Amino acid sequence: MTSALYLENYLDSLESLPTELERNFKLMRKLDDRAQTAMKSIDTHAKEYMKNLVTNKDAMTEEERKKRLHEIQVLFGKAKEYSDDKVQLAIQTYELVDKQIRRLDNDLARFEGEIQEKASSTRSKSEEAVVKKGRKKTKDAKVTGKKKQSPSSEDEARGGGGTAAQVSKKKKQKNAEVEESEKESGPATHPSDVLDMPVDPNEPTYCLCHQVSYGEMIGCDNPDCPIEWFHFACVGLTTKPKGKWFCPKCTQDRKKK
Numbered sequence: 001m002t003s004a005l006y007l008e009n010y011l012d013s014l015e016s017l018p019t020e021l022e023r024n025f026k027l028m029r030k031l032d033d034r035a036q037t038a039m040k041s042i043d044t045h046a047k048e049y050m051k052n053l054v055t056n057k058d059a060m061t062e063e064e065r066k067k068r069l070h071e072i073q074v075l076f077g078k079a080k081e082y083s084d085d086k087v088q089l090a091i092q093t094y095e096l097v098d099k100q101i102r103r104l105d106n107d108l109a110r111f112e113g114e115i116q117e118k119a120s121s122t123r124s125k126s127e128e129a130v131v132k133k134g135r136k137k138t139k140d141a142k143v144t145g146k147k148k149q150s151p152s153s154e155d156e157a158r159g160g161g162g163t164a165a166q167v168s169k170k171k172k173q174k175n176a177e178v179e180e181s182e183k184e185s186g187p188a189t190h191p192s193d194v195l196d197m198p199v200d201p202n203e204p205t206y207c208l209c210h211q212v213s214y215g216e217m218i219g220c221d222n223p224d225c226p227i228e229w230f231h232f233a234c235v236g237l238t239t240k241p242k243g244k245w246f247c248p249k250c251t252q253d254r255k256k257k
Helices: 003-013 019-053 061-147 151-158 164-185 192-196 250-255
Strands: 218-221 229-230
Touching: 003 061, 019 061
Parallel strands: none
Antiparallel strands: 218 229
């Protein structure tokens, strides 16, 4: 139920309340007037009885005395009845107002609970979305850094001025030379053709050597690492280590902390 609809229904339920309160208050005033009148009549009868009892003690018979006492008792009964009715009506009026107040308090507590529940759910979804977005961004950054950005055969052909077949042949010869150079120099050295090749300004560089991506590379598990990816040879690795791996710079920073 929306707030506007609830307010409309609540005001409709209160439409008859002012009339009922006014009627109860008028009736209470009438009962109070009757009780006051009865009390005044009791005072009058009591004074008259006491006066006659003092001045005309022998003139009043026992039957007349009992009759006047009975009249006073009847007036007391009526006054008590009027007072009791007034008290009961006051209690009903109080309960009538208190019922509406308790209903409003319960509805307000329920609305506050729903608002807090919605706010908590929205906050949880927002935090979950932020965490997923951060994980996806980190994963995309690692995948992008690991991908080799090698020129296409068409670009090589255009740059070398030869046909695609010639470019493919040159590429095979070049790969053979790289493999032979790696076997001679061992796993801890850079391929000479990669170091000698000019760096394309549009191609990103990595590692401590500031060269392009080639061969096997390993990513630093520190999300704040400024370099992120390293060649095996540059960090003295031949195989991928088990568990988390941190680059030399991040390792030193962690030791300092």
